[in-house]
Amino acid sequence: xxxQRSLVPSGHRDIRRDLLLIAEMVxxxxxxxxxxxxxxxxxxxxxxxxDVDGRGIEIRQSGVNACVARGxxxxxxxxxxxxPDYPDAAFDYVVLSLTLQATRNPRKVLxxxxxxxxxxxxxxxxxxxxHVRLQLLFGGRMPMTAALDDPWYETQNIHxxxxxxxxxxxxxxxxxxxxxxxVDGRGNRDGWRLQGSMANIFGAQxxxxxxxxxx
Amino acid sequence: xxxxxxxxxxxxxxxxxxxxxxxxxxxxxxxxxLDLGPFRVAYCTYGTLNADKSNAILVCHALTGxxxxxxxxxITGKPGWWGTMVGPGKVIDTDRFFVICANVLGGCMGSSxxxxxxxxTGKPYGLRFPVITIxxxxxxxxxxxxxxxxxxxxxxxxxxxxxxxxxQWAASYPDRVFAAIPxxxxxxxxxxxxxxxxxxxxxxxxxxxxxxxxxxEHGTIPRAGLAVARMAAHITYLSEAALHRKFGRNLQNxxxxxxxxxxxxxxxSYLLHQGSTFVERFDANSYLYITRAMDYFDLAAQAGGxxxxxxxxxxxxxxxxxxxxxxxxxxxxNKEIVRALNAAAANVSFVEIETDKGHDAxxxxxxxxxxxxxxxxxxxxxxxxxxxxxx
Numbered sequence: 178x179x180x181q182r183s184l185v186p187s188g189h190r191d192i193r194r195d196l197l198l199i200a201e202m203v204x205x206x207x208x209x210x211x212x213x214x215x216x217x218x219x220x221x222x223x224x225x226x227x228d229v230d231g232r233g234i235e236i237r238q239s240g241v242n243a244c245v246a247r248g249x250x251x252x253x254x255x256x257x258x259x260x261p262d263y264p265d266a267a268f269d270y271v272v273l274s275l276t277l278q279a280t281r282n283p284r285k286v287l288x289x290x291x292x293x294x295x296x297x298x299x300x301x302x303x304x305x306x307x308h309v310r311l312q313l314l315f316g317g318r319m320p321m322t323a324a325l326d327d328p329w330y331e332t333q334n335i336h337x338x339x340x341x342x343x344x345x346x347x348x349x350x351x352x353x354x355x356x357x358x359x360v361d362g363r364g365n366r367d368g369w370r371l372q373g374s375m376a377n378i379f380g381a382q383x384x385x386x387x388x389x390x391x392x
Numbered sequence: 393x394x395x396x397x398x399x400x401x402x403x404x405x406x407x408x409x410x411x412x413x414x415x416x417x418x419x420x421x422x423x424x425x426l427d428l429g430p431f432r433v434a435y436c437t438y439g440t441l442n443a444d445k446s447n448a449i450l451v452c453h454a455l456t457g458x459x460x461x462x463x464x465x466x467i468t469g470k471p472g473w474w475g476t477m478v479g480p481g482k483v484i485d486t487d488r489f490f491v492i493c494a495n496v497l498g499g500c501m502g503s504s505x506x507x508x509x510x511x512x513t514g515k516p517y518g519l520r521f522p523v524i525t526i527x528x529x530x531x532x533x534x535x536x537x538x539x540x541x542x543x544x545x546x547x548x549x550x551x552x553x554x555x556x557x558x559x560q561w562a563a564s565y566p567d568r569v570f571a572a573i574p575x576x577x578x579x580x581x582x583x584x585x586x587x588x589x590x591x592x593x594x595x596x597x598x599x600x601x602x603x604x605x606x607x608x609e610h611g612t613i614p615r616a617g618l619a620v621a622r623m624a625a626h627i628t629y630l631s632e633a634a635l636h637r638k639f640g641r642n643l644q645n646x647x648x649x650x651x652x653x654x655x656x657x658x659x660x661s662y663l664l665h666q667g668s669t670f671v672e673r674f675d676a677n678s679y680l681y682i683t684r685a686m687d688y689f690d691l692a693a694q695a696g697g698x699x700x701x702x703x704x705x706x707x708x709x710x711x712x713x714x715x716x717x718x719x720x721x722x723x724x725x726n727k728e729i730v731r732a733l734n735a736a737a738a739n740v741s742f743v744e745i746e747t748d749k750g751h752d753a754x755x756x757x758x759x760x761x762x763x764x765x766x767x768x769x770x771x772x773x774x775x776x777x778x779x780x781x782x783x
Contacts, residue, residue, distance in 0.1 A: 232739070232740075238743070238744050238746070241741075241742070241743055241744075242743050242745075242760060242763070242764045244741075245711065245741045245743050245764045245767055245768050246763050246764045246766070246767030246768075247767055247771075248767050248768065248770055248771020248772075248774065249741070249771070250709070250739050250740060250741045251741055251742075252730055252734070252740060252741060252742035253742055253743070253744060259731075259734070262731045262734040262735050263734050263735065263737065264735060264736075264737055267737040
């Protein structure tokens with residue numbers, strides 16, 4: 178899992194704006210698992226603002242120790258190997274922010290999230306963002322943006338996708354998209370450019386609220 | 393004839409602390425099928441119990457530890473074995489918490505064990521003391537808490553065999569444990585660890601002074617056997633890196649090797665010292681009983697082989713701690729506990745501490761461990777409503 182990087186600085190009590198988008202999808206007093214929780218910013222915010230009973234998984238031991246020292250319930254692990262340990266419907270939400278593209282088997286991870294959580298919240302950088310398209314088209318090199326800021330030989334992003342790709346996978350696998358928020362490079366989410374099919378061009382990243390069909 | 397420590401024949405508790413007789417009306421039902429009662433538990437306390445008795449922390453000691461966690465040891469005079477962790481302003485802050493540490497059942501520092509006089513014969517029990525288990529130790533501690541009027545512990549914490557007791561507490565008495573911190577332990581004793589213990593026991597059996605456990609009657613103790621057991625075990629508590637850092641191939645009080653069998657290397661001298669000081673404060677039969685109790689420990693076996701079943705429905709908040717260089721209870725075995733807790737949807741944190749000090753790291757100055765455990769305990773205290781005010 179790669180480290181989550183700040184796309185857009187946020188003025189809201191030290192929490193990144195992309196995490197704030199996730200936080201607004203979460204109902205108060207719910208149970209939540211944050212996979213790839215980093216330093217625990219989202220968990221701490223949700224505990225404080227929404228009285229959420231949160232748990233975290235983080236791959237970096239230093240991140241885990243920092244979280245536990247802040248009083249958060251976090252274990253060392255990763256999305257690919259540790260989700261199968263959890264029982265069905267153990268959480269109201271399972272969150273994976275800007276990490277799906279770095280998993281070995283994103284499709285399996287997605288299904289595991291929807292097995293152990295009633296809802297899954299997933300965010301990822303949109304590889305069809307117009308900056309990315311232009312860099313590849315005119316530069317002829319692997320694109321680098323705020324969300325994709327490592328060179329090709331160092332990136333942990335091995336399964337990049339576009340908003341269209343993700344929509345298609347959800348449709349194919351019986352996953353219902355309850356909500357989708359696309360944001361541009363400045364963190365804006367409003368305006369026609371970020372709605373419907375235009376989001377796949379103007380959205381730098383997207384956040385999805387998902388559930389399994391029939392649940 | 394070597395002098396026998398008065399502690400082993402004297403039923404008065406040694407040093408500071410308390411001792412209580414339990415199981416007088418209702419005996420302790422041991423795993424081996426026997427009833428034990430009345431029996432004695434020696435314990436030390438630190439700090440003050442608050443009005444609603446909600447700030448108690450039970451510290452569980454390891455194989456060769458005892459109740460003197462945070463006061464000078466009455467025999468060795470050394471600081472308490474967890475003085476780095478327990479005390480005013482420490483991670484287990486005795487200004488906030490009421491800390492209890494009891495000598496385990498089968499121990500030799502005042503709790504009932506093989507060195508105690510058997511009222512039936514007027515002689516020390518020796519091998520006639522019933523074989524005990526980790527669960528028996530925990531059940532005895534639960535009876536102590538009943539005696540103290542403490543219904544729920546704020547936290548149970550311990551490393552190594554102490555960690556096993558923590559897990560057993562969480563399994564046997566989930567409602568009595570608000571938070572549990574098993575450190576450097578496992579849900580079952582591995583074949584390799586049983587093997588090391590057997591080496592130690594065989595060393596004791598092989599000592600002619602052991603007399604099949606009745607050494608007190610012969611006015612002796614199996615010093616050599618117990619010392620070798622301690623030496624072998626002590627190696628497993630360290631790491632190759634730590635031994636190399638401390639001693640390397642340095643020679644002991646000599647410029648060059650002497651082609652003989654005197655103590656050539658510093659590491660030999662160190663181990664000999666560990667062995668010889670240990671026999672002054674520990675009873676050989678207790679060593680047999682307690683190593684046996686660890687060998688028998690297999691928590692999953694208590695729940696049909698599935699460790700997750702042990703923790704099903706548990707409300708306890710867990711923090712599992714392991715050390716990178718611990719090869720006695722490696723991270724992989726600690727993670728098995730974490731995996732089972734996750735499978736039971738329990739509230740669990742897990743930290744692995746980077747250190748080259750091996751298994752013994754839990755007893756040493758490990759700032760990263762202190763920092764994370766303090767954060768964990770503070771978080772738990774907030775949820776429990778122990779908001780930092782002194783009782």
